[in-house]
Amino acid sequence: MKCVAALSFWRGIAVALAVAMFSLSSASEYEYLSWKSDVFNSGRIYDKPPQCVDIPDDLKLCHNVGYYQMLLPNLLEHETMAEVKQQAGSWVPLVHKNCHPSTQVFLCSLFAPVCMERPIYPCRYLCESVRDACTPIMEAFGFPWPEMLTCDKFPVGDVCISTPNATEATSPAGFSPVCPPCDNEMKAETILDHMCASEFAIKAKVKEVKREQSDRKVVLQKRKKILKQSQSSFKKKDLKKLVLYLKNGADCPCQQLDNLGPTYLIMGRKVDKQYLLTGIHKWDKSSKEFKKTMKKLKTHKCPAFENVFK
Structure with a gap:
């Protein structure tokens, strides 16, 4: 595999590519493949x-x-x-x-x-x-x-983009053991991004949490307020008995589900016949970021996830 001198990954990439064409001797993060690749x-x-x-x-x-x-x-x-x-x-x-x-x-x-x-x-x-x-x-x-x-x-033997940490598939820097839907930053932009990844968002309290095989079953209290809903998520009659599942979340930590007292912003998606919990935030009116999220929610435009994840 052709190599070039190690540089900042993207800055100076033009120089790196030029070096790649003339040198085989030094270590690199860059590799090159032509536009008209057979692959x-x-x-x-x-x-x-x-x-x-x-x-x-x-x-x-x-x-x-x-x-x-x-x-x-x-x-x-x-x-x-x-x-x-x-x-x-x-x-x-x-x-x-x-x-x-x-x-x-x-x-x-x-x-x-x-x-x-x-x-x-x-x-x-x-x-x-x-x-x-x-x-x-x-x-x-x-x-x-x-x-x-x-x-x-993608190429194996051809010149291609790599990084020094490309093979770090286990416990990468910044990885959290917290259940993914529970590990959300309290920042307006992040909350809105995760809301876009969900088919519905509701304001509700959690009634009880049960372990069900490798998942966690989350039963909500009857009183709920819909904040966002796609046509394919659920019908109004389904809302009363809505039960969510924390996929593969039987053993990972989720602080929000340990305390069933507060009201939460709860997000989810329907996958097959289950409703999956995709995000949960404490309904915190004292948080500036949370108030900013609620203000932006009405006008925020989301990308079309359905076109990507087929």
């Missing part, structure tokens, strides 16, 4: 050739990744910035979870590839490492690892 060239003809465009501030997944321009169409065949933002937005909550230190690098190398004449692709082992570390968290929210990111489509 990725599906024969698709784009309306426009790839071009450099600025990464917009509202492309939250990648606007702070360390470079400022990207190729469009990107490596996932998104041809418009509107499509990129819609699809990339679905992954923001996963980056918040810090399930792997290279999650953002991996995703942005595809959604917003650094602007060069020819793009570089992520290495297969980088994909596998991120997938293995993050899939348990995704499953807790009822999302599978999507087919568009199947790791065997």
Whole structure:
């Protein structure tokens, strides 16, 4: 595998690529794969050739990744910035979870590839490492690892993007043992991102919590207020008997479910015939961030998750 001198991962990448073409001797975080790769060239003809465009501030997944321009169409065949933002937005909550230190690098190398004449692709082992570390968290929210990111489509022997910590799939920096739906920052932006990942959000109290095999069954009190609801989530008659499940959450800590007194902001999704708990926050009127969240909720626009996680 071709290597270049170690530099800051994204800054100076043009220099790194130039070195990669002439040197095989030093260690690297960079690797290079041509635009017309046999692995990725599906024969698709784009309306426009790839071009450099600025990464917009509202492309939250990648606007702070360390470079400022990207190729469009990107490596996932998104041809418009509107499509990129819609699809990339679905992954923001996963980056918040810090399930792997290279999650953002991996995703942005595809959604917003650094602007060069020819793009570089992520290495297969980088994909596998991120997938293995993050899939348990995704499953807790009822999302599978999507087919568009199947790791065997990415290169092994060719030059490709890697990072020093690409193989750290277990206990990566920042990883929390707390149940993923319970480990949410009390920041307006983060709460809204997680609310977007949910099909419904309600204001309610928890009546009781029971262990059910590897899950935790969460029974709510009858009085509930709907804050957000998609058409496919539940009918009004189902709300009275709504029971949520904390997927694979029988043994992981969830402080919110240890104290059944307070009122909570509870988020969830319907997966198969179960309603999964995807987020839970104390209904804290004294918190500025919580009040900001409630204020923004009415006008906040969410990405279309259903188009990504098929």
